[in-house]
Amino acid sequence: MTPITEVEGRRLALTNLEKVIHPATGTTKGEIVHYYAVAADAILPHLRDRPVSFLRYPDGPDGQLFFTKNPPPGTPDWVRTAPVPRSEDPKARQVVIDDLASLVWAANLVVEFHTPQWRAEEPAVADRIVFDLDPGAPATIAECCEVALWLRDRLAQDGLQAYAKTSGSKGLHLAVPLEPTPSEQVSAYAKSLAVEGEAALPKLVLHRMARALRPGKVFVDHSQNAAAKTTATPYTLRARREPAVSAPVTWEEVEQGRGDGAGLVFRLSDIAPRLERYGDLFGPLEDRDRAGHLP
Template sequence: MPDRIATTVDGRTVTLSHLDKVWWPETGYTKGQALDYYAKVAPVLLPHVAGRAASFIRLPDGVEGGTRFYAKHVPPGAPEWVSTIEVVGHEETRRQVDVDSLATLMWAANLAAIEIHVPQWGTDPDAHDRLVLDLDPGPGAGMAECREVALLARDVLAEDGLTCVVKTSGSKGLHLYAALEPTPEAATSAYAKALAQRLERERPELVVHRMAKNLRAGRVFVDWSQNASAKTTAAPYTLRAGPEPTVSAPVTWAEIDSAAELTFGPAEVLERVARDGDGFAPLLAARTTGRLP
């Protein structure tokens, strides 16, 4: 296979390189296979990242290579057609990539942007349109405990009129989302923290709302801090850079309420999408209707 291949994607010329490079040595999964996955999953991935300032975890030498870095700024040499978003922060103003097209997705993936992360807002950091809870099991806890906490959190959100969807983190936990009408950062974070504290009060043996490691044994940390404007969360359908290629994949509440396996590789996710469509579609449909109490 040639080292570099120029191809046309949505009318844009994208040069792909070293497609036979192995990115996941444990399984032999290559860069070319990863790019093929992103090309095929793009119809359901793009709606969840377009219009948001993307951050990437880039691993030029694969998941076991020595180089791994978190990239926020638009990299030098980016094509002029790549859409960007200006993000005004407390310490700097920067331009970040807006993954709003298949061409941009393929360009970024070719740069070894294995993981795509996005914030809970679009162009205005103080207008959040998503609430997120990151369920992270501590030592001695696992997916079974995360499932239980997810169901508890879903019911609290439902009491407050918020529709909740859930996906795997692609690692060991779960991510819960609820769509919001544009809501200030402070209000979103305060609500998420209060919800995590309520779950801890009601189930102290199962839930902790603080990150301290000495508190987390056998419990699930409900990370409400992901609602800060400066934070990002792994995007729906992104690959994760673990020992094996896994995906942060939407799952159903029936799967959460059962003992179904909740680890999915790229091929499994594509099969699920072909069968069921976008499991996170409700997050898009409800974007302007969710209101915090």
């Protein structure tokens, strides 16, 4: 019998709650749904008003993974959708996760959450800059920490304050709150800093994705500032064998991570204690008073 629960007045059918999704730890679908419900106050501000894309992994990371921007079949009519600009489909709409009921509904699908750098009411007008620091083996997250610290200091020279989070995979993400600015301008600025980083740290930084150049270096992926691109949302679980989370971190943790990066892996069970200790370290991204201007 499918359990039915009520969340904020919405009736939800939660399916296969005992199914193991993350095999390395035996983490079940029920534990995933519970995680999102507990972390809702932290993750919802970063989902709200942003069209969401889903990476679905209903059979775990070893099963079929599929990325979707369209509302999944069976999306309840009370889940908000918003029009999004797509050249191939001018009538396209995407889900927007605004409330706890919508979050629990989406969690029941077993998804990663990915969001653009703009809000639904202002498509292609970014209110943040992002950099995805992706290490090429044998480089690790430790090298990403070195690059993150350089970027932090360089952004500060332009009056911009950066915040860091783990990607939940191999690297780090940096984000900067920004006064609403056309995505094209943000993309150009982000690329210029990636190019500058490669010039300043040529043995460590790449601004191009070329695979042949990747070993031992950190690719500073600036492309996620393009209007059509998305980035893993803060606090989302990732489709990994362990229930890894894209978790905001302090700059002290980034500085310590320059050693071996061992402390920069966070799982589902780590997040509630971190929120208790630090609150939402990415909260300033939603504070317009902290938003910067491009130089």
